[in-house]
Ligand SMILES: N[C@@H](CCSC[C@H]1O[C@@H](n2cnc3c(=O)[nH]cnc32)[C@H](O)[C@@H]1O)C(=O)O
C-alpha cells in the first residue's frame with residue numbers, strides 16, 4: 001500500500017526538528033519513503049488530507065499488563081502490596097485463556113483509539129495476546145510474567161515456547177522477551193535462570209524494579225542492598241533490560257542504570273494511584289538515561305491513555321522538583337516515542353518519523369476548540385491534546401484507524417465479550 005499524507009504539520013521526534021509547519025509524507029509498503037515536496041514520480045494509492053492535523057510517531061506504552069482490563073475498577077484505593085496479595089493475585093488465579101484474549105483486545109481497542117501503536121506487555125496466556133496483536137495490526141513485545149512458585153519451570157518453558165512461536169511474527173511486529181516479575185517474587189536463583197534464558201534466546205529482560213519504599217526496605221533487610229544493586233550483582237543487567245517503575249532509586253542505582261544502559265519505564269498514573277511515589281525522572285534524563293513511559297495495567301491507573309501519561313510526566317516533575325522547566329513538553333513526548341522505542345529495542349525501526357523507518361504514526365485532529373489557538377503545537381501535545389483527538393493510526397504502513405473508526409477489530413463485539421468475561425470471572 002502506498003499512502004500520501006498531504007499538507008501535514010509534522011512533529012517527527014527525530015532530535016532535530018521539533019515541528020515542520022507543513023510537509024508531505026509518502027509511505028510505501030511499510031516504510032517512510034519521502035518527507036518533503038510533492039513527488040510526481042511516486043505513485044500513491046491513497047491520499048490523506050493533512051489539513052488541520054498533526055502527524056507524530058505512534059505512542060509507545062513501554063510497560064503494561066493489557067489482560068488486566070478485565071480487572072479495571074475492580075480493586076481500588078489500596079497500596080500495591082495489599083492490592084496484589086489480597087485482590088489481584090487471588091482473582092488472576094481464576095483467569096483463563098479466553099478471558100485474556102478478550103481483555104487484551106479491549107485494551108488494544110483503547111490503545112489504538114488513544115494513539116498507541118506499540119506496547120510491552122507482561123502477563124500470562126500470552127498466546128492470546130499474540131493472536132490479538134496479529135488481528136489488531138499493532139506492534140508489541142510479549143513477555144510472560146514469571147512469579148516463582150511451584151509452576152516456575154512450567155512458566156519458564158512457556159516463555160521458551162512463546163519465543164519460538166511468536167518472536168518476529170506479524171511481519172516483524174511482534175517480539176518476545178523474558179519477564180522475571182520482580183526481585184520480591186523471584187529468588188536470586190530464579191532471577192539467574194530467567195537471565196540465562198534471555199541470553200539463550202538472545203533477547204531482553206522485562207522486570208519491575210524499586211516500585212515502592214517497602215520493596216526497597218525489604219530488599220535492604222533481605223539482601224543488604226537495593227533491588228537495582230541486587231539484580232546488578234546477579235548479572236541480570238548484562239542484557240537489554242526494561243525496568244518498570246524505578247521510583248525509589250538513589251544516586252548509586254542511577255549510576256548503575258547509566259552504566260548498564262538500563263531502560264527505566266516511568267508509570268506516573270500507576271505510581272500516583274498506588275501511592276508508590278515519584279520516580280526521579282528529571283535526574284535520570286539528565287544522566288543520559290532514556291526514560292520511557294508506560295501506563296502499567298488498567299487496574300492500577302485505570303486507563304491506557306498515553307497522552308494522559310505524557311501530561312503527568314510533564315507536570316508532576318515540575319511540581320516535585322519545584323522547577324517549572326523540569327521535563328519540558330518535548331522531553332515528555334520523547335519518553336512516549338523514541339525512548340519507548342529504545343526500551344523495546346526497536347529504535348532503529350520506530351519511535352520517530354524518519355526516512356527508512358517503519359510507518360508507525362498517528363494523525364491528531366487539531367480543529368478542536370480545546371486545541372485553539374495553534375500557538376506551540378509541541379506544547380499542545382503535552383498540555384492540551386486528549387486521546388479522543390487521535391484521528392488516524394497507521395502501523396507498519398497499514399491504516400488501522402481512520403476518522404476514529406478502527407478497521408481491524410470488531411469494537412462492539414469486543415466490548416460485549418470483555419464485559420461478559422469480566423462478570424463471569426467475578427462470579428467464579
Ligand atoms: N499471576 C500470574 C501472572 C503474572 S504476570 C504479571 C503480574 O504483575 C502484576 N502487576 C500488575 N501491576 C503491577 C505492578 O505495578 N507491580 C507489580 N506487579 C504488578 C499482575 O497483577 C500480574 O500478576 C502468574 O503468577 O503467573
Ligand SMILES: [Zn+2]
Nearest residue numbers: 208244296297
Ligand atoms: Zn507492572
